[in-house]
Amino acid sequence: MDKYLQYYDLLELPPEATIKEIHSKYVYLKNLYSCNPIEIQALNEDFSQELREEYLSRLDDAYEKLVLLMDPKKPARIPQSLKIDEETRHWIEQIGCFDGAALRAVRERLGVDLKEMFVVTRIQPHHLQNIENEVFEFFRAEVILRSFIIEYARFLSLDPQRVLADYMPRYQSWTASPEGRGQDDLPDILTMLGQE
Amino acid sequence: MGESGRKGEIWAVGGGKGGTGKSFVTSGMGTHLAQKGGRTILLDADLGGANLHTLLGMNRNRHSLSDFFDRKVPLSEIVAQSGIANLELITGSFASLDSESINHAQKQKLFRHIRALDADHVLIDLGAGSHINTLDTFLLADKMIVVTTPEITSLENMYQFIKSVYFRKLKLIFKAHNLTATIQGTWKDRATHNIRSLKELIVHLKQSSDDIRDILEREMSGFVIYVVLNQVRTPKDIVVGENLKSVCSNFLGLSVVYAGHSRHDEAVHRSINNKEPFMLLNRFSPVVKEIRTLTEIIAAEPHPLFEKDMVNG
Numbered sequence: 225m226d227k228y229l230q231y232y233d234l235l236e237l238p239p240e241a242t243i244k245e246i247h248s249k250y251v252y253l254k255n256l257y258s259c260n261p262i263e264i265q266a267l268n269e270d271f272s273q274e275l276r277e278e279y280l281s282r283l284d285d286a287y288e289k290l291v292l293l294m295d296p297k298k299p300a301r302i303p304q305s306l307k308i309d310e311e312t313r314h315w316i317e318q319i320g321c322f323d324g325a326a327l328r329a330v331r332e333r334l335g336v337d338l339k340e341m342f343v344v345t346r347i348q349p350h351h352l353q354n355i356e357n358e359v360f361e362f363f364r365a366e367v368i369l370r371s372f373i374i375e376y377a378r379f380l381s382l383d384p385q386r387v388l389a390d391y392m393p394r395y396q397s398w399t400a401s402p403e404g405r406g407q408d409d410l411p412d413i414l415t416m417l418g419q420e
Numbered sequence: 421m422g423e424s425g426r427k428g429e430i431w432a433v434g435g436g437k438g439g440t441g442k443s444f445v446t447s448g449m450g451t452h453l454a455q456k457g458g459r460t461i462l463l464d465a466d467l468g469g470a471n472l473h474t475l476l477g478m479n480r481n482r483h484s485l486s487d488f489f490d491r492k493v494p495l496s497e498i499v500a501q502s503g504i505a506n507l508e509l510i511t512g513s514f515a516s517l518d519s520e521s522i523n524h525a526q527k528q529k530l531f532r533h534i535r536a537l538d539a540d541h542v543l544i545d546l547g548a549g550s551h552i553n554t555l556d557t558f559l560l561a562d563k564m565i566v567v568t569t570p571e572i573t574s575l576e577n578m579y580q581f582i583k584s585v586y587f588r589k590l591k592l593i594f595k596a597h598n599l600t601a602t603i604q605g606t607w608k609d610r611a612t613h614n615i616r617s618l619k620e621l622i623v624h625l626k627q628s629s630d631d632i633r634d635i636l637e638r639e640m641s642g643f644v645i646y647v648v649l650n651q652v653r654t655p656k657d658i659v660v661g662e663n664l665k666s667v668c669s670n671f672l673g674l675s676v677v678y679a680g681h682s683r684h685d686e687a688v689h690r691s692i693n694n695k696e697p698f699m700l701l702n703r704f705s706p707v708v709k710e711i712r713t714l715t716e717i718i719a720a721e722p723h724p725l726f727e728k729d730m731v732n733g
């Protein structure tokens with residue numbers, strides 16, 4: 225139930241909101257953040273493309289879950305379960321490390337394309353591609369990448385924990401590298417909080 | 421000075437960019453509050469550009485804040501009648517708030533005197549900029565108000581200003597609770613904690629310690645900024661104001677209330693040049709009604725409790 229409160233929060237509505245209110249607020253927020261009005265442009269670095277996408281996908285998710293909660297007759301978007309034969313299962317078990325390339329190999333072997341994957345996971349195809357190519361600069365927050373990896377793994381019926389254990393250290397060593405640190409252009413909060 | 425029991429509300433008007441209409445809106449709100457019958461004192465705390473008196477059709481007062489700072493005249497004795505019933509004015513000085521010449525003790529003394537003023541409302545016109553003294557005066561207020569126009573540069577400055585206010589507030593809280601070192605340590609190790617922004621730092625701190633969470637929730641309750649959108653020209657502009665609440669809470673982690681708008685009207689310009697008090701002589705201008713409405717909204721808000729999950733987004 226806690227989760228549902230978060231969905232209402234995201235839609236900036238009280239839990240007693242009606243389905244109509246949920247719908248119109250969703251449309252309002254979706255429009256606001258998909259377009260680029262001056263009140264958004266003026267946020268400059270506080271509104272990166274990454275933050276926008278993360279927000280919009282959370283918004284979609286919240287809307288869907290709430291609609292489902294309010295109107296259970298509407299079909300849920302049930303992820304298709306992939307058929308994995310014995311041979312493939314065995315092949316997957318042989319994989320030593322679930323890095324980006326291994327993930328792509330599994331996906332291709334299962335004959336799934338990125339668009340199909342997007343429809344269910346709601347992770348944009350270019351992000352899925354970045355995961356496979358280990359292009360990390362687009363994942364400024366580890367939490368986001370983590371949640372993407374979990375979705376990715378689930379979709380391919382892989383064990384998310386196993387994939388995370390292999391994949392995340394690759395990201396972490398990248399963030400620790402000079403290249404990764406170079407991405408850190410945050411305002412120096414330390415100086416703002418610093419001694420008088 | 422008057423140690424009266426009247427506990428008035430302090431409103432401060434600030435907001436980054438120059439010329440958005442802070443002084444005009446302050447004088448308008450003050451006039452309306454005075455017309456409703458409460459004793460209202462306007463305090464012109466603008467750097468060098470003190471001009472509230474002109475907006476009220478007054479000549480510059482003999483006394484000003486410099487008498488308070490330099491000649492130790494009590495604040496309550498610098499208050500001058502405005503010519504409008506119930507409305508009084510404390511004129512700014514040239515060496516005003518945004519100045520290094522005001523030391524900590526003087527600032528604290530000024531704040532004590534402001535709090536002790538015998539009035540129902542004290543409205544402080546802060547002028548542009550985000551000097552530390554300006555931020556502290558803004559934070560002194562019960563109602564913190566920013567005036568912006570629906571223009572990208574003005575909005576940029578407004579975001580910058582309210583962020584600075586928020587930083588300053590947090591810094592003061594941390595200092596008061598001896599947390600500065602802890603917070604600096606967490607920030608230094610931000611990579612390991614996965615912290616990318618102030619918003620995430622706050623979330624992390626709240627999750628890592630119940631004490632800090634309680635302190636922040638207590639101290640930040642009521643931390644709300646009211647936004648006034650001035651010089652609106654089209655209906656599309658008004659939408660900007662309505663969107664700000666969502667934008668600020670989602671991407672700055674800040675709670676704002678949109679108080680309302682006032683449109684651009686040549687009558688404002690004319691009235692200022694004629695040195696006439698706008699609110700009294702332009703009863704048919706829509707701006708008068710709009711300023712009244714937004715003043716009522718700000719006055720009516722009972723210090724709304726901080727939205728609990730403001731920083732958790």
Ligand SMILES: Nc1ncnc2c1ncn2[C@@H]1O[C@H](COP(=O)(O)OP(=O)(O)OP(=O)(O)O)[C@@H](O)[C@H]1O
Nearest residue numbers: 438439440441442443444548651683684685688689
């Ligand atoms: N609603 C309005 N309609 C038309 N003109 C306006 C309006 N509000 C303000 N103005 C114009 O903008 C000018 C600047 O207003 P004002 O002095 O109140 O701004 P300010 O924010 O106090 O500026 P500063 O930062 O310099 O103190 C006014 O002289 C007036 O001509």
Ligand SMILES: [Mg+2]
Nearest residue numbers: 442443466547
């Ligand atoms: Mg001014």
